[in-house]
Amino acid sequence: MFESILLPDLLLLAFPFIVIGSRLFCDFRSAFPWRVANIGFILIFIMLNMIPLASGEGHFFIFNWRLDDFGVLMREVFMVSAILGIWLSKDYFEHGADGKPQMHQIAEYIGAIAFATFGAFTVVSACDLLTFFLGLEIATIPMYALTAWNKKDQMGSEAATKYILMGSVATAFELFGFSYLYGFSGSLFFNDIASAVATNSTSPLLWVSILFLFSGIGFKLTLFPFYTWAPDVYEGAPTPVTAVLSVTSKATAIAFLAVLVFGPLAAVQEQMSPLIALLAATTLLVGNLGALKQTRLRRFMAYSSISQAGYIMIALLGPAEIGKSAIVYYMFIYAVANYLAFFVFGIIGHHREETFASLRGLSKQNPALAIALAIAMFSLAGIPPLAGFFGKFHLFFAGATTGHYFLVAFAVINNVLALFYYIQLIKSAWIDEPEGTLSSLRLNRRQRLIIIMLSIAVVALGFVPFLSNNIFAGFTF
């Protein structure tokens, strides 16, 4: 029984070695590892879907590996991100006209992604601080490597340097927080911590640790004011890495917070709510303000993802089931919409540099792409009937359940600001005339297929109640 439900995790654990090993049986430019990865990831995703959702404690393996409903659903989010990530990366490893690909060593690349995903798995299935910490690190360290994947790329290495230096500092913060938490509760296990918190909820030790933990994870979730690395890293890293970064690492971070807030720290959620609310409000405001006048697409997406992080934080204020299901649902939607946007940017980026200017005349040149872009942007802006709106609605609902009307109101008003800059981007695709002649865009069949699929998903996942209802049903039997 346990083995069967552990199968996905084990498979994923073994997966990097399989992929890298598959390099032995093919030449360096064949797409064989990629195919293997596809099959494997999709297999894992399917197996995850077959795991019966059990609310509450979930199943334990040995004593510190837990599969509860939140874990399983977040696993699915991570897998979706991984699959889309490798799909997006495929074109970058293909050998262009000059015979040189933009990126090398696809197998190792996929292995790194798989490692990161496994780290994320670990985070959501941990039930003691050590596993928790390890998961976070496993999820993060491959990202450093991925950021610097293009050794030739100066930007990439600068981005990676900034990323890893700040990341390690953040790790230090987390460790400090963990250590105080350990000192406070005298144990690493969440249950003991939870009971300790419940008994003595005002101990300074606890709160210092909470402060350090939030600061540390705030870095990974790009909360205010720990977000400063994000724009630079997003811009410097290769586009597919940026996409994976913006989804997987964010999902990991929010999962980390959700596990903490709804798990060991559940007893002090009430006292934490001002901090969470402030973090949410400031983050989404700053993210929106920063995105206003951007001209480079990936930097723009960085700010947009910062503000999205602010929105996600609102869900942490809600009660456990609602908050968790809101997070899961929103992460699904966010992953799909974000990847749609990055696919479009990637296709643009294959032919031009990734700026607003190179989007011009897109609606005339390739209407389908322009529509896909508009769908993605409006979804991120949270305009109904696109999925993004329903995702945000879930988050706001979670926040409003505990009566944070004014935070919700603030977030909602910020939506207007967000709409403003998303419209800026749509404008350059729909109104502006291109100056000079831009190289034409060629879409291969896979790209076309993926874009259509993702567009349909972004449109339909919202008002078609399938996803949302199933997720919610997972949390409440």
Place this chain on the structure above:
Amino acid sequence: MTLMNCLILAFILFGIGVWGLMRRRHLIGMLISIELMLNAANINFISFAYFSAKDSTAGALFSIFVIAVTACEMAIALAIIVSMYRRYHSLDVEQLRDLHD
């Protein structure tokens, strides 16, 4: 030698790390300061394990894991810094100004 002393020591160590991080312009130096901060955390774990905690093994275990993890983190960091050096032929952080608004 009380818990409080150890905690204060750790905190000072952490502070030194932060200070160095702020002051240093040399990437390796910054990495070293980060190591200081991490080890401050380790001292916390050990001291808690020694003085107060119910299961004292956990703390020690944790610090060992931390050392291992930070080791590979540093490995990656150094690798990246090396590739940095290939580009800039120096390790001054002030040069990392190409990515900005």
Place this chain on the structure above:
Amino acid sequence: MTNELLFSYLILFLPLLAFVVNGLFLGQKSAKGAAAMGIIGNGIGAISAVLLAVSYLTSNVAPQKAVLFEFSFLPFKAISENLSGNIGFLVDPLSVMMLVVVTFISTLVNIYSVGYMRHDRSAGRFFALLSLFTFSMLGLVVATNLFQMFIFWELVGISSYMLIGFWYHKPSAVSASKQAFILTRFADSFFLMGIVLVSYVVGSFDFSTINALSMAPFYQETINIGIATVSKASALVLGSILIFVGGWGKSAMFPMHIWLPNAMEGPTPVSSIIHSATMVVAGVYLVARLFPFFAICENTLNLIMVVGAFTMVFAAVIACTQKDIKRILAYSTLSQLGYMMFSLGVCKIDSVVAVTGYTASTFHIFTHAFFKCSLFLIAGSVIHVVHTNDLDKMGGLGAKMPWTYWCALISILAISGVPPFSGFFSKDEILLAAFQGQHYIVFALALLTSGLTTFYMFRFFFLIFHGDSRSEHVRGHKIKEDFAMTLPIVVLALPAFLSGFMAKGLFAKFSVPSSLNIPQLVSLPEAKWIPFAAIGMAVVAFCTAWLFYASPKATIPAKMQQTLDETNRCGLYKLIYRKFYFDEMYYIFVRQFIFAGVARVCRFVQDYIIEGIVAFVVWFVHRLGDLVRYAQGGSLPFYLGTLIIGLLLWRFFGQLPL
């Protein structure tokens, strides 16, 4: 009374039918067909109107009012049970009289227009609009309640607008039509206000209800009319005044009179039917219709009297100096309207009401319609011949167009109140009423004005028809009077001559106290000497006019030259000739105050203040954005610093229980 029902349907809907058919189908195809349609429709209407009148006046109902049909148009049950805007057909002596006049005249004018519009491209449209006007006017006349009255009131306004601006490529005509509509519209807004107020207080639009009111119950209850809280009685008085303002504008009483002379830009048949005979008396008709209601509202009638009397004199004075013959007639119309208006006003003797004025006024509506309409038609055919409106270019037409000449003489004698022509009787009544009402100043003014009337009408007459002709169109040519245009003139000459002593009996019989339920009515002694005074005035005025403009003495041509050329005018004459500069004042007010003043301020507020605030908000948000982006300098130490800053920030502002 089934026939009456049939007649009523015919009267109302034949013109409507004519309008629809001409407007949609016949108009573009053939002007002749349109004309035939209009003539037939209005002709049958006229016949059935006469039949209706006969069968009503001979029936035992008369002079009580009867409602032939009435259906609910726009109910407001939620406010008051019987507050409902109905469409109905009211028959009483007044409405019957108007029905006959309107249909009869519109038929004649349709015939006349066949000749007048013969060479016009869009004659079809003309006939369509003419029928539309007739329909609206009839609907107004037979209104059973204020709401219906207002509906058709607006409709006559709009059809007058479209007919004045019929030649829409003539800028003067277009602006005149705009001015006419907007001025009357301005008055109508007060009318609507009055309707809203009165209907709210009374709880009904119905004339019979409103006219049957007694003030007594209204003194106690108070009502909040926005500005102040007053007793319902005074609210009713206010309402009556507001309603009267509607009539004030429609009948072009003094301050709002300027649109009527300018409206002469329209085709002459339009002037003859709308701006003399029918539409402009709508204001008088409104007051007559609500007479009992106005009578119980103290001071309303006095206001009406003052306005009417002043307009009467004012317009008559101006008419003496004008040179555009249609404007002369327009001012004369104004002055006659003033007669009708004030004769309704004089009825109030402190609390008692004498009915003479009411009778006189309605009677004058009747007679005036005929002779003034025929005068306009005559002016029309003269203009048709001479191709100008200017008196300077006329003269000596008497010999050339004998029919027109004699009919003109008849109508002018009628308007001058020379017995036995129709005008004499009605004007005599009015003077009597003024005298009986003990408003001696008004009486004196009226007497004087009748003299003025005679003077300017004969000036008009002599300068057109006598002397030697001053127009090259006429000199030496042989002029053939157009049959289609002469026939109506001749036909109209008969009532202009006869309607007086024929209808006098009718009016004396039917517009008696019993038909309008006013409690305390007095009938006062006749003053036998008034007619002679009037005739005396007329004779004197006639002689003056003759001396000035027609006497064969040698000095007179020189005098005529003197009076006719622009150069040597004394200041007063110029002042009057320029109509006391009222047009100029009006234009200054509208252009400088409304357009360049109020409207500009409003647009300034919109474009600079409101839009400015919007722009500022956008600018401010962008500055904040710059602030955020400024922080992204790319310096790693600063980024690392933010981690520490954040730590401290949330330590102090995170509201942690530390």
Place this chain on the structure above:
Amino acid sequence: METVLFNLIWFLPLLAVLVCVPIPSTQIKTIKTIHVATESLILLLVGYLVYSMYTASGTPANSAAAPLLLHYFTDIPWLSMFNAHYIVGADALNILLLFLTAVIVWTGILVSWNIKGNQKVYFALIQLLATSVYGVFMSFDLVLFFVFYEMEALCMYLMIAGYGSGRKDYGGKKLTLTLALGSSMILATLFGFYFEGGIQSWSIVELSKVTLPMDFQMWAFPLLFMGFAVSSSLFPFHFWSPDGHSAAPTAVSMLAAGVMMKMGAYGCLRVAMFLMPEAAKIWLPYVVLLLIFNVVVGPFIAIRHKDLKYITAYSSISHLGLIFLGLAALTPVGLRGATLQMISHGFLTGLFFATIGMIYERTHTRDITQMGGIMRKMPFLGVGFVIAGFAGLGLPGFSGFIAESTIFIGAFSCESTWVRIVTILAILSITTTAVYILQTANRMLHGEMPAKYESLTDGSFREKLVIVILVLCLLFIGIFPTWISEFLDQSIAPIFENISRANITAIGG
């Protein structure tokens, strides 16, 4: 059966879009035919439903819907997490607004037959817009309502940006963002209904039965009301409409002014006032002060403008002010007048923008000082414009007069001082309305014609059809107002009953 048909109304346009997706843009004829066919079908459908509801007797079967006289009531669980339901239904008001929408969309598609740019996308967007508007006028669940309500922002921007004229980016952005601001104000208060209401439900029908706590109402009502009022361009938030309209293509102006601006007023009535009567009684007197600008200042601004679309936009602003006057009066007649004005102004402004668009297609300018005497060249369009103008200045025989007189009489019957004062001002301002309408008509249609317009042609059959349909609608309401008034009173009665349950005396009353 009829319920199924009713639910088809919002779905059919989507279906049309889906059907058209695989068809290549080269066969634009077929695509257009499909869209027109769909909209005609919907038009017939709605017309039939109007008829059947008008002739229907007795209260509807569904017990939940019975007190509100909601026909075709459908209630299906939708999103389980915050138990949002798919609740649609219609009473007289809804069905008439749906009919208005059907007509405007249908004519809109006909008007933009030869629009420049990617027509396939354009018509798809129009259909999406139609879906959203239909949905708003059908839905009785707040979540569903809001989803449909904010959908239009998406289509609006794309259509203005892609197919507009002039400062299309500025205008489109201004319009979309201001509307988004409005809907965010709505969304901010929406959750309160669910949690403060005591019954955890989004259903308007259910919520109308509970009395929301006063402190919540006091801050939520102004936010909600203004949020809706934004899209009806009530005073502080009217600035989007002139620029938006002038930038938008003809059909979008028609839809925006004709239908979308009514969504706001409808929301004010159906959600804000209907669910929070107590707060409404307290706040509405102040709202009246706001609409002084719309009603009195708006026409004066229109006088100073030269651009046809600006003039029409400001005239819509003033007419919508009258809607709010009717609403704020809180009397049955006032409410009926407001709803009448919604419908009548829909047709009226649709006709306005349609004719303006057609004239603009020919003259390539909207500056009335450049035009003149074009009545001679295009009498049909000219007459259409004049009729729209006359209907706008409240000429009897057209629907405008019916609506306005009802509003005036209804508003004056309200005891509140401010309402009375504003009513008086509004009645006075019918003169100003006449001024700018006549001045526009005269400058444009009358007077001397510039030589360059000698070659202009009158409307094609398609355009004439559009004008005739709209004029017929105006005339029909204007000449037979009795049935529509009584029909509307059916749906006003329960609303007013619910509003008048509040026993708080209005300020100044």
